[in-house]
Amino acid sequence: MSIRHALLALLSEGPKYGLQLREEFEARTGEVWPLNVGQVYTTLQRLERDSLVESDDDAEPGPQKGFRITAGGAEELAAWLRTPPDLSSPPRDELVIKVLIAVRLPGADVHEIIQVHRRHLVELMQQWTRLKEDEGDLDLGLALVVDAELYRLDSLVRWLDTADGRLKRAPAPARTAAPQIRRRTGVRR
Amino acid sequence: MSAALEMHGVSKTYLDGTDEVHALREVDLTVEPGRMVAVMGPSGSGKSTLLTIAGALETPTEGGVRIAGQTLAGMTRDDRARLRRRTIGYVFQDFNLLPGLTAAENVALPLELDGLAAGKARAAGLRVLDELGLADRASRFPDQLSGGERQRVAIARAVVGDRRLLLADEPTGALDSVNGEAVMRMILNACKGGVAAVVVTHDAQLASWADRVVFIRDGRLVDHTAPRPTPDTLLPR
Numbered sequence: 001m002s003i004r005h006a007l008l009a010l011l012s013e014g015p016k017y018g019l020q021l022r023e024e025f026e027a028r029t030g031e032v033w034p035l036n037v038g039q040v041y042t043t044l045q046r047l048e049r050d051s052l053v054e055s056d057d058d059a060e061p062g063p064q065k066g067f068r069i070t071a072g073g074a075e076e077l078a079a080w081l082r083t084p085p086d087l088s089s090p091p092r093d094e095l096v097i098k099v100l101i102a103v104r105l106p107g108a109d110v111h112e113i114i115q116v117h118r119r120h121l122v123e124l125m126q127q128w129t130r131l132k133e134d135e136g137d138l139d140l141g142l143a144l145v146v147d148a149e150l151y152r153l154d155s156l157v158r159w160l161d162t163a164d165g166r167l168k169r170a171p172a173p174a175r176t177a178a179p180q181i182r183r184r185t186g187v188r189r
Numbered sequence: 190m191s192a193a194l195e196m197h198g199v200s201k202t203y204l205d206g207t208d209e210v211h212a213l214r215e216v217d218l219t220v221e222p223g224r225m226v227a228v229m230g231p232s233g234s235g236k237s238t239l240l241t242i243a244g245a246l247e248t249p250t251e252g253g254v255r256i257a258g259q260t261l262a263g264m265t266r267d268d269r270a271r272l273r274r275r276t277i278g279y280v281f282q283d284f285n286l287l288p289g290l291t292a293a294e295n296v297a298l299p300l301e302l303d304g305l306a307a308g309k310a311r312a313a314g315l316r317v318l319d320e321l322g323l324a325d326r327a328s329r330f331p332d333q334l335s336g337g338e339r340q341r342v343a344i345a346r347a348v349v350g351d352r353r354l355l356l357a358d359e360p361t362g363a364l365d366s367v368n369g370e371a372v373m374r375m376i377l378n379a380c381k382g383g384v385a386a387v388v389v390t391h392d393a394q395l396a397s398w399a400d401r402v403v404f405i406r407d408g409r410l411v412d413h414t415a416p417r418p419t420p421d422t423l424l425p426r
């Protein structure tokens with residue numbers, strides 16, 4: 001999450017104080033990304049150094065110091081919004097690694113291990129879904145965060161289901177052969 | 190108040206030629222009034238068999254089933270049919286609404302079939318449509334409703350009257366996520382009114398609406414989720 005660009009976005013609405021920026025940042029991200037005020041001021045100082053924001057020259061540093069975005073800041077924000085995040089190589093997903101290790105570990109019941117993780121993921125999903133029960137009360141930012149989290153967790157459950165089925169069908173020798181993933185998919189080290 | 194559904198040591202064995210197929214093995218499941226339980230598992234795991242036995246549509250090979258305090262074993266065919274009509278509501282993936290009847294008439298139909306006068310049945314139908322936020326769709330025919338609305342009318346029909354147990358098999362199957370969510374919210378509202386629901390699904394997003402999720406594998410309930418904590422504990426502070 002880029003705090004830098006989130007602050008630029010808030011400042012593109014008009015000049016704001018540091019404390020106000022923190023409150024608005026938390027409100028707009030459904031309050032799932034708490035931010036301490038120190039992070040806000042450090043980020044603002046760097047933005048000012050890079051000429052992406054300007055501050056009131058005469059004000060003392062602190063809650064009364066106002067900031068506004070510069071033309072360069074607006075350009076930086078527009079470019080960032082359109083730059084895709086790097087999703088090109090698989091993340092080092094701990095869950096995937098645990099299942100891969102369990103598959104080759106003598107004596108490990110991989111189906112039982114998969115079920116432990118499946119249950120945990122579904123429990124997390126139940127908590128997120130509960131936030132959606134009263135749709136009328138749900139803030140738009142939080143609703144989008146909840147949806148994103150549910151789809152992310154759901155994709156992991158689906159992967160576990162697929163892995164479970166694949167392992168059930170796989171002949172025994174397939175579970176001990178060395179993986180060929182690097183050569184076939186070009187995964188980076 | 191007795192549990193809406195109690196299954197104790199329920200097994201179901203079929204003969205496939207000379208082979209015995211164990212569709213369910215020693216299943217214990219209790220669902221209290223007002224609760225929603227989701228049954229999750231891969232296809233062929235026994236989910237649908239569990240639902241047909243819970244719904245008194247099939248009898249178990251071993252074990253006992255009680256629905257709203259009534260023991261199914263030893264019941265006559267007529268008693269069993271009456272229990273199905275009065276106490277249990279079914280929702281399937283394809284909505285099963287009758288095309289020549291309006292939404293209100295479709296919802297009232299089970300009560301009329303059970304001998305209630307048409308006027309009273311219709312009033313009860315309108316009441317449940319209103320409770321579930323569908324009052325403005327009451328006089329529409331199924332082909333004048335969207336897919337999501339049709340499924341919501343099917344749920345209203347499944348809980349009309351004094352139904353105690355709602356059984357749903359992949360109830361949001363063909364719906365998009367917005368309509369699927371509306372269907373789950375509606376089942377949840379029915380539960381808040383005291384109905385118990387069992388929802389069978391392979392979909393974790395659907396299952397996550399339930400109070401408790403049980404996992405079925407090769408005919409056995411192998412695991413279940415812990416009771417849900419409050420959402421306040423979820424967000425970092």
